[in-house]
Amino acid sequence: MEKLIEFRRYPLDRILDKLLIDKTTSKRIIWATDGYSEYGENYCDRFEITPGALAGINPVLIQPRAFKALETQQQRTKSKAEVFTPSWIVNKMVNHLDEEWFGRSDVFNIEKDQTWETETEKIDFQGKKWKDYVDRSVLEITCGEAPFIVSRYNATTGEIIPIEERIGILDRKLRIVTENTGSEEDWVKWAKRAYESVVFVN
Structure with missing residues (x-):
């Protein structure tokens, strides 16, 4: 599959920080999953997503739900009531x-x-x-x-x-x-x- 999102390229490189803001709390959105915890403690469930995590020196490759393991999808459904609509x-x-x-x-x-x-x-x-x-x-x-x-x-x-x-x-x-x-x-x-x-x- 071709890359869906390139955080280092225009226009995302200009607005990434704003996109990561939760409009309700005015804080950054959180990972809401431990699926990226292999990158370190700051990539766990309740930690905020930073621009550096997505576009820094060693950026995290964000996966759409369709590419996550079925077990991961099911766990997200149980823990966060996350479902996807075909x-x-x-x-x-x-x-x-x-x-x-x-x-x-x-x-x-x-x-x-x-x-x-x-x-x-x-x-x-x-x-x-x-x-x-x-x-x-x-x-x-x-x-x-x-x-x-x-x-x-x-x-x-x-x-x-x-x-x-x-x-x-x-x-x-x-x-x-x-x-x-x-x-x-x-x-x-x-x-x-x-x-x-x-x-x-x-």
């Missing part, structure tokens, strides 16, 4: 939200068993406004790796999902922005509004 179920649930908003099904893709086929034509809003879709507020309260927001990889297989086939709420909003803006300035403005409309709590 991408095809995420797609089905986000499709349901869109079906209610648009008043019709199969807007972004057509479900096929445990996968989907992306609709490649520009989204037709049929009397609704694309700006309203982008501005629509969404709260995700159990995000973990945030597959309902962004779907960079398939949580079941670990395979990268190509940008044009992604299924998260923010993925869809950004597609709409791309399809309906004509300048870089306009795209940045509406992409920012798309980000501002999505709130997640972990």
Whole structure:
């Protein structure tokens, strides 16, 4: 599998410290697992994750849940109530939200068993406004790796999902922005509004 996250490269190298802040406590997020304890005491369950641990001289290779041993996944489920939702179920649930908003099904893709086929034509809003879709507020309260927001990889297989086939709420909003803006300035403005409309709590 290709590397999902490169903490030492732009833009993550500029914002990593901010990304590691827990918005509730204003402290850094914790490891919440002993899966990285082989790196030392500061990599255990209740210790904070530091930028140096992820991008320093000897960075830790963070694994998505799909690549962790089944026993580790089961232990996390028992100790932290951590579960993951397969991408095809995420797609089905986000499709349901869109079906209610648009008043019709199969807007972004057509479900096929445990996968989907992306609709490649520009989204037709049929009397609704694309700006309203982008501005629509969404709260995700159990995000973990945030597959309902962004779907960079398939949580079941670990395979990268190509940008044009992604299924998260923010993925869809950004597609709409791309399809309906004509300048870089306009795209940045509406992409920012798309980000501002999505709130997640972990």
